[in-house]
Amino acid sequence: MAADTTNLLTVRDLAAHYGHIEALRPTSLNGGPGEFVTILGPNGAGKTTLLRAITRLIPSSGKVEFKGQDVTKFKTNELAGLGIIMVMEGRGLFSDMSVKENLQIGAYKLPGSQADKDRQLDKVFTLFPRLKERLTQTASSMSGGEQQMLAVGRALMADPKLLILDEPSLGLAPRVATEILSTLGSLNKEGLGILLVEQKAPLALKLAQRVYILSSGSVRAELPTHEIKSHHDLAKYYFA
Amino acid sequence: MPSIVELTQSLVTGVGIGLIYGLIAIGFSVIYNASGIVNFAQGVFVMLGGMFAHSILTRYGLPIWLSAIIATILVAAVGVLVQIFVINPRWRRNAPLFAIILATLAVQLLIEQIVILTLGDQPRTYPEFTSGGPLKLGPIAIPYQLFWVLGVGAILVFALTQFFNRTPMGRALRACAQNREAAALLGIPVERMLIVAFALSAGLGAIAGILITPTQYTAYLIGTPFGINGFIAAIIGGFGSPVAGLVGGIFLGITQSEAIVFFGAGFRNIISLSLLLIVLMFFPKGLFGGFAKKA
Known part of the structure; x- marks a missing residue:
C-alpha cells in the first residue's frame, strides 16, 4: 500500500494484545496536519492501548505512518525526534524533579541553541503563567491542575508537530479541565495537530474537528463532530 | 576500654575505608536508579580497577596516574560490555528483574574466573600514590593515601552532583529512574542511558579499587566483600544522591573500624550487619530516603 503523504498521522490495522487478551482489534485512523482529532469511548474501550501502540510503548501489529513515513519499526524515543510527543495518562511527571527540570527535559530533543530553548520556555510560560511562579517547586508538590499544566508544558517544550494526550482532564476540577482543554484549542488554531483521548465528551467535542468512537477494542464510528448533536448519539455508538 | 588514641586512629581508618564503600555505593545507586537493577557485579569492578592498574603499571612501566586513568577506562568498557551482552538482551525480552539481578551475580563469578585464568590468583599491590608518610599528628598516623581517597572522593561527589543536576544527560538519567x-x-x-549508567558505575568501582589497593591489596576474590559492603552502604544511604551513598559508606566504615577496636576483628561483620538492621528498622527508606521513593 502506498504511503499516505496527505495525513500527519496514518494508522492502519493497528492491533495489540496483553498476553492472550486482545486489547485492540485492527484499528485504522488518521489525522491531517493541524487537525484536532478526538477519540471517545467508554472505560476499557482500548483508547489508551491505541495510543500506547501508536507511540510504540507496547508491541503491536499493523502500520503507523507519520507525514507519509513508515514509523512502525521506530523506537518510542525516536518518535519524539520526528515531532510526535505524548502526554501519558497520569501525566508521567518526574515527580522528584523541579518544574524547571521537568521543562528542561521536555526540550531534550529540541534542536538549536540554548536561546531557542529559552524562547520555547517563554512560550510555555505565556500559555501557563502559573508554571513560572512554581519554577523551583518539585512537581509532586503541585496541585493536580498545575501538574497537568506542567505535563502539557513539558510536551510543548519539544515543539511537537503532533501532540497526543491521554485523558488530560482526568481527576481535575471542571474549571481547570476546561482551562487546559481551551489552551489545547488555542494551540490547534496555531497549527498544532492534536490527537486527544478523553472521557469528558462535551469538552472534547467542542474543540475537535473529527471524532473516532472506540468501543470493545475497535472503532465503531468516525464522524465530524458537528454531526454529534447529543449524548444520545454517542451512546448509540458506544453500545452498538 | 580502648584509649582515645586507638579510637581516633580507628576513626581515621574507618573514614578511609568508608569513602571507598561510599564510591562503591554510588555505583550501586547509579544503576539502581536508572533501571531498578541491583548490580551484584559491582564488587568485581573494584577488583578489576586494582588488577588492571597493577598490570599496566608493572608490565608497561607507565606512571601511576596514567595507569589509573587507563584502568578506569578499561573497567568502564567492561561495564558497557556487561550492559550490552548481559543486561540488554534480558531487558528487551522483559525478563523479570530478579533474573537480571541473578545474571549480574553470574557475571561476578565469571569475571573472577577469567581473572584467575589470565592474571592469576596471587594478591598484588603497588606503592601509595605519594611516597613517604604517614603524616604524624602526635600519636595519630594518617597515611598519605587517605588524602588521595578523601580528595578524589570529594571531587567525584561534587562532579557527579553537578552531572546529575546540571547536564542534560544527568537529568535524562534521573528522568529514566523516575519514569x-x-x-x-x-x-x-x-x-x-543504561549503558551510560553501567559505564559510570563501573568507572566509580574501578576508581575505588585503584585507590584502596596501595593500602591493602587486590586479588580476584576481593570483589565480593567490597560489593557486599558497598551494597550495605547504599542501603544505609538510601540509594539516593551521591552524597547519600558517600555518607552511608563513611557511616559503615567508621562503625566497622570502631567495632574492631572495641570487640575485635571477628565482630566487624556482626556489627556492620546489626547496624544495617537497626538503620532499616528506624529508617526503612535509608538515611536519605531514596530507596523507598524508587520502590
Missing part, C-alpha cells in the same frame, strides 16, 4: 516510559516519550534513549 522510563515518560522519558522515552520525550525522546530520551533509555537503553543508551
Whole structure:
C-alpha cells in the first residue's frame, strides 16, 4: 500500500494484545496536519492501548505512518525526534524533579541553541503563567491542575508537530479541565495537530474537528463532530 | 576500654575505608536508579580497577596516574560490555528483574574466573600514590593515601552532583529512574542511558579499587566483600544522591573500624550487619530516603 503523504498521522490495522487478551482489534485512523482529532469511548474501550501502540510503548501489529513515513519499526524515543510527543495518562511527571527540570527535559530533543530553548520556555510560560511562579517547586508538590499544566508544558517544550494526550482532564476540577482543554484549542488554531483521548465528551467535542468512537477494542464510528448533536448519539455508538 | 588514641586512629581508618564503600555505593545507586537493577557485579569492578592498574603499571612501566586513568577506562568498557551482552538482551525480552539481578551475580563469578585464568590468583599491590608518610599528628598516623581517597572522593561527589543536576544527560538519567516510559516519550534513549549508567558505575568501582589497593591489596576474590559492603552502604544511604551513598559508606566504615577496636576483628561483620538492621528498622527508606521513593 502506498504511503499516505496527505495525513500527519496514518494508522492502519493497528492491533495489540496483553498476553492472550486482545486489547485492540485492527484499528485504522488518521489525522491531517493541524487537525484536532478526538477519540471517545467508554472505560476499557482500548483508547489508551491505541495510543500506547501508536507511540510504540507496547508491541503491536499493523502500520503507523507519520507525514507519509513508515514509523512502525521506530523506537518510542525516536518518535519524539520526528515531532510526535505524548502526554501519558497520569501525566508521567518526574515527580522528584523541579518544574524547571521537568521543562528542561521536555526540550531534550529540541534542536538549536540554548536561546531557542529559552524562547520555547517563554512560550510555555505565556500559555501557563502559573508554571513560572512554581519554577523551583518539585512537581509532586503541585496541585493536580498545575501538574497537568506542567505535563502539557513539558510536551510543548519539544515543539511537537503532533501532540497526543491521554485523558488530560482526568481527576481535575471542571474549571481547570476546561482551562487546559481551551489552551489545547488555542494551540490547534496555531497549527498544532492534536490527537486527544478523553472521557469528558462535551469538552472534547467542542474543540475537535473529527471524532473516532472506540468501543470493545475497535472503532465503531468516525464522524465530524458537528454531526454529534447529543449524548444520545454517542451512546448509540458506544453500545452498538 | 580502648584509649582515645586507638579510637581516633580507628576513626581515621574507618573514614578511609568508608569513602571507598561510599564510591562503591554510588555505583550501586547509579544503576539502581536508572533501571531498578541491583548490580551484584559491582564488587568485581573494584577488583578489576586494582588488577588492571597493577598490570599496566608493572608490565608497561607507565606512571601511576596514567595507569589509573587507563584502568578506569578499561573497567568502564567492561561495564558497557556487561550492559550490552548481559543486561540488554534480558531487558528487551522483559525478563523479570530478579533474573537480571541473578545474571549480574553470574557475571561476578565469571569475571573472577577469567581473572584467575589470565592474571592469576596471587594478591598484588603497588606503592601509595605519594611516597613517604604517614603524616604524624602526635600519636595519630594518617597515611598519605587517605588524602588521595578523601580528595578524589570529594571531587567525584561534587562532579557527579553537578552531572546529575546540571547536564542534560544527568537529568535524562534521573528522568529514566523516575519514569522510563515518560522519558522515552520525550525522546530520551533509555537503553543508551543504561549503558551510560553501567559505564559510570563501573568507572566509580574501578576508581575505588585503584585507590584502596596501595593500602591493602587486590586479588580476584576481593570483589565480593567490597560489593557486599558497598551494597550495605547504599542501603544505609538510601540509594539516593551521591552524597547519600558517600555518607552511608563513611557511616559503615567508621562503625566497622570502631567495632574492631572495641570487640575485635571477628565482630566487624556482626556489627556492620546489626547496624544495617537497626538503620532499616528506624529508617526503612535509608538515611536519605531514596530507596523507598524508587520502590
